[in-house]
Amino acid sequence: MPKIKSWSARIPVILQHLEADTQRLYTRQDLEALFGIGRSQASDLMLISGATVRNGLPAVATRENLRYYVERCPEAQAYLDEQDRKRKLAKRLQQTTEELRQKAIPIPGVKPADEWTKWEDLPNVAVEPGLMRIAFYGYVELLNTLWLVSRAMANEPEALRGMCAPAAAGDRVPADAPLTAA
DSSP states (O other): OOOOOTTGGGHHHHHHHHHHOOOOEEOHHHHHHHHTOOHHHHHHHHHHTTOBOOTTSOOBEEHHHHHHHHHHOHHHHHHHHHHHHHHHHHHHHHHHHHHHHHHTSOOTTOOGGGGGOOGGGOTTEEEETTEEEEOOSSHHHHHHHHHHHHHHHHHOHHHHHHHHSOSSGGGOOOTTOOOOOO
């Protein structure tokens, strides 16, 4: 892995400056200020980026050459890859924290044994092709039943598929069909 340059943390600022600036040519002093580096590093950067000496004037590097180098040098690429990895890891950690927070919220009436719920354990739930009926008396019981349904779905997905499969092509109930008493 290439060694990360001292100015790598400034890459976004440097690229933004090179995009917005109208200055076409940069001297060593300009590079020292822009990259936040010393005189010898700026001189090396001038050589790497193809600096030219014109009629005895100080060497200058073009904005295009500098931008090309900053965008494509292996050190900058390593830095940008590392920043991307850190951003993804932080996002994953944030999601995990949010999931832990949500899992810490207790659901009223749920016991550890409910984790192993099966469809046969749900007498107040009826599944027909295109229709699921849940009988409940109050919102706490509805939440509990929905939790048990989710556990049964996770524990026995094949049984759910079997219950949802229509017996014949014409037996399927439309999703928006009104509920009627049977």
